[in-house]
Amino acid sequence: MAEKEENGVEKTRVGVFICHCGSNIGGLIDCKKLAEYAGTLPDVVHFEDNLYTCSENGLNAIKNAIKEHNLNRVVVASCTPRTHEPLFRECIAEEGLNEYLFNFVNIRDQCTWVHMKDPEGAYAKAQDLVRMGAAKATKLEALEKVSVNVNPTALVIGGGVAGMSAALNLNNQGFTTHLIEKEDQLGGRLRSLHKLFPHNLDASTLLNEIKSNVEKASNLTVYTSTTLKEVDGFVGNYDVIIDQNNNEIKLTVGAIIVAVGASLFVPKDIYGYDGRTRVTQQELEVKMKTDDVNAKNIIMIQCVGSRNDERPYCSSVCCMTALTNALVIKEKDPSVNVIILFRDLYTPGTDYEEAYRKAREQGVIFIRYSLEREPIVEEDHVKVYNEYIGEEMKIPYELLVLSTPLIANDDNKALAQLLKVPLEANKFFLEAHVKLRPNDFATDGVFIGGSAKWPVDITEAISQGYAAASRASTILSHDTLEVEGATSFLPELNKSLCTGCEVCIKVCPYKAIIKNEDDEIEIIQAVCKGCGVCGATCSQQAIVIRHFTNEQILSEIYAYGGREVQ
Amino acid sequence: MSFEPKILGFLCNWCSYAGADLAGVSRIQYPPNMRVIRVMCSGRVDPMFIFQALQQGIDGVFVMGCHPGDCHYLEGNYEAEKKFNMTTKFLSIINLDNRIRLDWVSASEGVRFGQVVSDFIEHIRELGPSPAGGKDPDEDLLVKLMAMEVAAGTDRMRALVGRERKLIEEENAYGEVVPEEKFNEIFDSAIHDEYIRARILLSLNKDPKSVKDLALEIEIDPSEVLENILILKGRAQVDMQEIVGITPIYMRT
Numbered sequence: 162m163a164e165k166e167e168n169g170v171e172k173t174r175v176g177v178f179i180c181h182c183g184s185n186i187g188g189l190i191d192c193k194k195l196a197e198y199a200g201t202l203p204d205v206v207h208f209e210d211n212l213y214t215c216s217e218n219g220l221n222a223i224k225n226a227i228k229e230h231n232l233n234r235v236v237v238a239s240c241t242p243r244t245h246e247p248l249f250r251e252c253i254a255e256e257g258l259n260e261y262l263f264n265f266v267n268i269r270d271q272c273t274w275v276h277m278k279d280p281e282g283a284y285a286k287a288q289d290l291v292r293m294g295a296a297k298a299t300k301l302e303a304l305e306k307v308s309v310n311v312n313p314t315a316l317v318i319g320g321g322v323a324g325m326s327a328a329l330n331l332n333n334q335g336f337t338t339h340l341i342e343k344e345d346q347l348g349g350r351l352r353s354l355h356k357l358f359p360h361n362l363d364a365s366t367l368l369n370e371i372k373s374n375v376e377k378a379s380n381l382t383v384y385t386s387t388t389l390k391e392v393d394g395f396v397g398n399y400d401v402i403i404d405q406n407n408n409e410i411k412l413t414v415g416a417i418i419v420a421v422g423a424s425l426f427v428p429k430d431i432y433g434y435d436g437r438t439r440v441t442q443q444e445l446e447v448k449m450k451t452d453d454v455n456a457k458n459i460i461m462i463q464c465v466g467s468r469n470d471e472r473p474y475c476s477s478v479c480c481m482t483a484l485t486n487a488l489v490i491k492e493k494d495p496s497v498n499v500i501i502l503f504r505d506l507y508t509p510g511t512d513y514e515e516a517y518r519k520a521r522e523q524g525v526i527f528i529r530y531s532l533e534r535e536p537i538v539e540e541d542h543v544k545v546y547n548e549y550i551g552e553e554m555k556i557p558y559e560l561l562v563l564s565t566p567l568i569a570n571d572d573n574k575a576l577a578q579l580l581k582v583p584l585e586a587n588k589f590f591l592e593a594h595v596k597l598r599p600n601d602f603a604t605d606g607v608f609i610g611g612s613a614k615w616p617v618d619i620t621e622a623i624s625q626g627y628a629a630a631s632r633a634s635t636i637l638s639h640d641t642l643e644v645e646g647a648t649s650f651l652p653e654l655n656k657s658l659c660t661g662c663e664v665c666i667k668v669c670p671y672k673a674i675i676k677n678e679d680d681e682i683e684i685i686q687a688v689c690k691g692c693g694v695c696g697a698t699c700s701q702q703a704i705v706i707r708h709f710t711n712e713q714i715l716s717e718i719y720a721y722g723g724r725e726v727q
Numbered sequence: 728m729s730f731e732p733k734i735l736g737f738l739c740n741w742c743s744y745a746g747a748d749l750a751g752v753s754r755i756q757y758p759p760n761m762r763v764i765r766v767m768c769s770g771r772v773d774p775m776f777i778f779q780a781l782q783q784g785i786d787g788v789f790v791m792g793c794h795p796g797d798c799h800y801l802e803g804n805y806e807a808e809k810k811f812n813m814t815t816k817f818l819s820i821i822n823l824d825n826r827i828r829l830d831w832v833s834a835s836e837g838v839r840f841g842q843v844v845s846d847f848i849e850h851i852r853e854l855g856p857s858p859a860g861g862k863d864p865d866e867d868l869l870v871k872l873m874a875m876e877v878a879a880g881t882d883r884m885r886a887l888v889g890r891e892r893k894l895i896e897e898e899n900a901y902g903e904v905v906p907e908e909k910f911n912e913i914f915d916s917a918i919h920d921e922y923i924r925a926r927i928l929l930s931l932n933k934d935p936k937s938v939k940d941l942a943l944e945i946e947i948d949p950s951e952v953l954e955n956i957l958i959l960k961g962r963a964q965v966d967m968q969e970i971v972g973i974t975p976i977y978m979r980t
Contacts, residue, residue, distance in 0.1 A: 241748045242765070243740075270751030271763060275841070282759035289762050583801060591797070594834075603741075603799050647767075660882070664889035668770075670801040692800035693771030697810065698889040700882035709766055714776055717764050721735060722783020 173299045176207040176232040177291065178223060180214035180239030182269050187212075189273040190284040195238070198288055202295045206230050214239050220252045227256040234298040238266035238291050259303035261646060261708060266294035289721055296720035300713045304646035309687045311397035312415040313337065313637045315630075318389055318576070321349020322619055323611025324420035325371050326626030327633075332381040334630075336637050339412055340375070341387040341403055347372055349422050350567075350612070355446035357619050358485040359512035367619070384410070388572075392417070392579050393672075395688040396606030397642050416606045416633040419590055420626060421576065423567035423612040426466050432538040432563055439538070439561040442482045449489060456497070456560035459490065460543050462536055463503040467566035469532065474587055476566030476616040480507045483564050484516045484525075491523040500526045500556060502536050502545055528554070567616035580607055581671060589615050600628040603690075604671075605644070608632045647708035648689035649673075649696050651682055658703035665695040665704060732786040732851040733860065734761040736844070737776070739769045741799035742833050743791035749837030757841040760848045761789065768792070769829075770803030774814040777827055778876035781818075782869055784860030787826045787851035789844070794831040802892075804831065809891050813884065816918050817875040821868060825850075826857060874929050878921035887917055923947060924955050928964060928979065935968045935978035 177199035181187030192210040200208040207230040211219040214237050226232055235253050239245065242265035250260035268287040276283035313336055317328040320342025328340040346352075354364035375381060384405050391402040394413075401412045425443055428434040436444060442461075448454050461483045467476045480503070487499040501520075506527070508517045521527070529548040530536055536545040542557045569588035577584050582602040585591040590613045593601040600608050610629030611622040636642065651659065659682050666674045666682075673688035674695060684695075684704070696706035705711075719726050738744040744765050750757070766772060769792025780788050790811055792804035811829040818824040828847050832840045858865045859872060878884060891914070894905045926945045930936060938956060942949040956977055959965035968978040 241751075243745060243748055267748075267763070267765075270748040272751075272759070274751035274754055275757055276759040277754065277756060279759055286759045286762065293762065293764070581801060583796065583798070586796065593799075662882070662886055664886055667893050668806055668889055670803065690767075690800060692768035692803045693766060694768060694800065694803045694806045697771050697773040698806065698885060700885040700889065702880065702885075706771060709771060711773065711775070714764060714766070714773075715779060718735065718776060718780050718783060718785075721733075721762050722780065722785055724783050 171233060173204045173234060174206045174230065174232050175202075175204045175234040175236060175295055175298050176223070176226045176230060177202075177205055177209075177236045177238065177295055178214050178219070178226075179208070179210040179291070180219065180237065180269075181210060181212050182239055183213065186239070186269050186273045189277060189280050190268075190287055195284070195287055195291060199236075199238075199291050199295060202292055204234075204299045205295055207232060215245055215248055220248075223249070223252055224256045227253065227258060233258065234262050234264070234301060236264045236266060236291070236294050236298045238268045238287065238294065240269045241265070241267050241271070261304040262298075262301050264294050264298040264301060266290050293717040293720040296716040297713050300710070300716050302707070302710075304707055306643040306646040307686045308641045308643055309395070309397050310641055311636060311639050312399075312413050314412070314414045315339070315416050315418065315633055315637060316341070316399070316401055316412060316414040317418045317420055319349065319420035319422055319611070319613065320344070320347040320383065320385065321420065321422040321611065321622070322351045322367075322371065323422065323613070323617075323622040323626040323629075324349070324418070325375055326623045327418050327420055327610055327630040328381055329371070329374055329378060330627050330630035331633065331637070332378040334634055334638075336380065336634065338378075338381045339384065339403075339414065340381060341384045341389065341405075343386070343388050345386045347375065347383065347385065350425075351619065353443050353447065354619075355449045356485055356489055358481045359516055361485065361489065364619075389576060389579055395671075395685070396604075396636060396644065397639075398687075399606065416608065416636045417580065418608045418610060418629045418633055419576070419580065419582070419602075419613050420609075420611045420629065421570055421573070421590075421613045422622075423589070423616055424570050426472075426565040426568045428465050428563050428565050431465055432462060432536070432561065434563060438559065439563065441563050441565050442479065442486060445486055445560075445562045449486070454490065454560065456558070458498045458556075458558045459487075459500070459560045459562060460556060460558040461487065461499070461501045461562040461564060462543075463501065463506075463564045465563040465565050468504065472566060472568070472587065474566070474615065475507065477507065478616050478618045479564035479566065481513055481516065481618065483562070484508070484513075484520050486562070487520055487525045488516065488523060491520075491525060495523065498526070499524075500528060500558075502528050502530050502543070504530060504532060567612055570613075573613075580604065582607055582609075589613065600625060600632045606633075606636055644687050645689075645691055647691045648686050649684055649691065649693065650686075650705045650707050651684055651703060652705055655701075655703040655705070656681065658701040660701055662700050664698055664700055668694050668698050670694070730852060730856055732760050732848055732856075733784070734787045734789060734848060734851060735780050735785050736761045736763045736789040736791065737766055737769065737772045738763050739771075739792045739799070739804075740765055740767045742793035742797060742831070743769075743840065745834035746791075746832040746836045746840040749834065750840045751837075753837045755837055755841035757845045758848045760851075761844055768798070768800045768803035769807035770798075770800065770805075770810070772807055772810065774810050774817075774879045775876055777814050778817075778872055778879065781823060781826070781857065781859055782872050782876070784857060784864060786854075786857045786860055787828070787847060789847050790827070790829045791832050791843075792829075794833055797831075797833060805892060806889075809888050813879060813888050813914075813918070816915065817879060817922065820875070820922060821871050823857070823859070823868075823872075825854065870929060871926070874922060874925035877925035877929065878918070881921050881925075883917060884921055887914060920955065920958075923951065924959055927952065927955055927959060931965060931977060931979045935976045937971075937974045937976055939974070941977075
C-alpha cells in the first residue's frame with residue numbers, strides 16, 4: 162500500500178486514468194493513445210484507459226494500480242469534477258491515499274461533447290489538459306479536513322407561516338429552537354388573509370392551529386418584536402445577538418433559517434389607488450372578513466406593479482388570490498359582477514386550474530389586456546382594450562381591486578449583510594443552487610424557506626419551512642462536522658513576511674481572517690471557504706491557497722505554455 | 728496552415744465552470760482553442776498568472792466569473808475585476824491589453840458560454856499570434872512583461888488593488904472617502920512608476936549601469952530614471968557601485 166505523504170521526500174508517482182465514458186469520450190478521441198501519451202509525462206508511472214472509470218471495474222482498477230505501482234497521486238480524465246470528484250476522492254481514500262492527492266481532468270463536458278465535429282482539435286485539447294492535470298497533480302499536497310463541534314440549536318428568523326413551520330419541525334425533532342419575529346405577534350402575512358386557496362380554509366383557523374402548536378412546543382422559544390443584531394462564528398457554532406425591544410439577548414446556535422417572508426407592494430399613484438373603493442387584494446380580504454363588501458360591480462386588475470421593467474418577476478400568488486376572492490364573492494351573492502382584467506393567468510397544478518374553471522362556471526368574466534395598452538381607470542369605470550376582440554370596452558365599477566405583488570422586505574439587505582448571504586436582482590434572498598440546493602445558502606449552516614426567496618403561497622411556504630428545517634437538521638443532528646480542507650493558510654514560515662497591512666481582512670467575505678491577541682494575522686480554517694481572494698490580494702504574497710496554490714496553478718500554466726521557466 | 732490561437736481560460740468553479748459543463752451537456756459546439764484552469768473563485772486569479780501565461784507565449788487569456796451580485800463567495804468577482812483592471816492597465820503600455828478578457832457567465836448560461844468563448848477565440852484569431860509567442864518571441868516584449876509582473880507584485884500595487892473598493896466605497900483610515908477620480912489618478916501614476924522601477928531593477932539584475940544607459944534602454948527621460956533610482960535606493964533595492972569619471976554607476980543590492 163502507498164504510504165501517506167508525510168515526510169515530503171517521497172518520490173511523486175502519478176497514475177493517470179483515461180475514461181472512455183462509453184462512446185462519450187472514446188467515440189471521438191483515441192483514449193488508448195491518450196493514455197499512452199500520459200505515460201510519457203514527468204512522474205507518471207502508470208497509465209491506463211477504462212471503459213467507465215467510475216464503474217466498479219474502473220474504481221477497482223484505480224485501487225489495484227495504487228497498490229501495484231505505489232501511486233501517491235491519481236489523475237482521472239473523464240467527465241467533470243462537479244459531479245464525480247467526490248467518488249474518486251473516496252476511492253483513493255479507501256486505498257489509504259489522502260483524498261486531496263486526486264486531480265480531475267475534464268475531457269468530456271468541456272471537450273468531446275463540445276468539439277464533436279473536430280476530433281483532432283478535441284484530441285489536441287485533451288492532450289494539453291491531461292498534461293496540465295498531471296503537472297498539477299505532482300504539486301498536490303495532502304490536506305486534512307477540520308472537525309468542528311455542533312451546537313444542536315437552531316435560530317429561525319421570521320414568525321410567519323414558513324418560519325413557524327420550520328421552527329415546529331425542528332422542535333418536533335428535538336432540537337432547541339429560537340424563533341424571532343420583528344412584529345409584536347406571530348403570523349406574518351397569514352394574519353391578513355381571509356380564505357386560503359384551494360379549499361377556502363379560513364386563514365384564522367390555520368393560524369390559530371399553528372400558533373397553538375407553537376405555544377405547546379417544549380423546545381421552542383418565541384421572541385416577538387425582535388430583530389437580529391449580530392452574527393459571528395460559523396456552521397455549527399454561530400454566536401448571535403438578537404434585539405428584543407432594545408434588550409440584547411445572546412444566543413449560540415448551530416444553524417440559522419431565514420424565513421422573513423416578503424412585503425406587500427403598495428400601488429401608490431397606480432390606477433387611482435385610494436384604499437377605499439380602489440384597494441389591493443389584501444385590503445379586499447380585510448373587507449371580506451368584516452363583511453364589508455357591498456359593491457355590485459367589481460373589477461380586479463392583475464399584475465399591478467409586477468411583470469414590468471421595474472419588477473420583472475411574477476408574484477405567483479395573485480392569480481389564485483383573485484380567483485379565490487372572486488369565487489367567495491360569487492358564492493355569497495351570484496348577482497355580483499366580477500370582472501378580472503389579466504395579462505396571463507397562472508394556475509398550475511390540479512387544484513388551482515380547477516379554481517379557474519369554477520370561476521368561469523360561476524360567471525366571472527376574464528378580459529385580457531396587454532402591457533402595451535394597460536387599462537385606464539376613471540372615476541366610476543375602467544377603459545380596457547380587450548385583446549381577444551380587439552375593441553376598447555368601458556366597464557363600470559363600484560369596487561376596483563388591484564392584484565399587487567409581494568416584494569422583498571426593505572431590511573433584506575441589512576439581514577443579508579449580517580448573515581453574509583446573497584440577494585438576487587429583486588432583493589429576494591438567493592439560494593445556493595436553484596435545483597441542487599434550493600433551501601440552502603452557499604454559507605454553510607444557513608438555510609432559506611418561504612417568500613423570503615420568492616413569493617410563494619401558504620402551502621408552498623409550509624413545505625419550504627419543512628424543507629429548510631430538514632436541511633438544518635442535517636447539520637444539527639451531528640455532534641461534529643468536517644469542514645473543507647482546501648482553505649487559505651498562513652504558513653509559519655511566511656509569518657515573517659506579513660506586514661500586518663490587513664488587506665486580507667478587508668477582502669475576506671466571511672470574516673475568516675482576524676488579528677489575534679498577539680497582533681498576528683490568523684485564518685480561522687473552519688470559517689474559510691477557500692475562495693482564494695486573500696491569497697491573490699495579500700500584499701506580501703504570504704498567504705497560501707491550499708489546493709490552488711500559486712505553484713500548482715503556475716504548473717498548469719507552464720505545462721500548457723511549454724516554455725522553460727527561469 | 729491557419730493560425731490556431733492558444734488560449735487559456737480561468738473559470739470559477741461555481742458559475743462559469745458550471746456554465747462550461749452545461750454547454751457540454753447541451754452539446755453546444757465551439758472551437759477547441761481554450762484550455763481551462765479551474766479556480767474556486769475568479770478573485771483567485773492573481774495578476775501574476777496572466778503575466779506568466781503571456782510570457783509563456785499564450786495568445787489570449789480569458790477570466791470568467793459569476794455575474795455581479797451572483798458570486799458564490801459574495802464579492803470575489805468584484806475583487807477579480809479590480810485585479811483584472813490593473814492587469815489591463817499594465818498591458819496597455821505594450822498594447823497587449825486586448826489579449827485578455829474578463830466576462831461573467833452563470834451556471835445556467837451554457838449557450839452564452841459557447842458564444843463568449845467562440846467570440847474571444849475569433850477576436851484573438853483576428854489579432855494574430857502574440858508577439859511574445861511562437862518560436863521566435865520578441866525578447867524585448869518578454870522583458871517588459873516580466874517587469875509588469877514584478878511591478879504588479881510590489882506590495883504597493885497589491886495593497887492599492889486590495890484596498891480600492893474600500894477606499895472608494897467606504898473610507899480610509901482618516902475617515903475620508905476617496906473619490907474614484909482621485910483614486911484612478913493615484914493608481915495610474917503608481918502603475919507608471921512601479922513599471923519603470925521594475926524595468927530598472929530587471930536591467931540592473933543583469934549588470935550595473937549608468938542613469939543614461941538605463942534611460943536609453945527603457946526609453947524614458949534620464950531625469951525620470953534618476954528620480955526612481957533615488958526611490959529604489961531608499962527601498963534598499965539599488966545602490967551606487969562606483970563613479971566612472973563623473974558618472975555614477977548603479978547596481979542591485
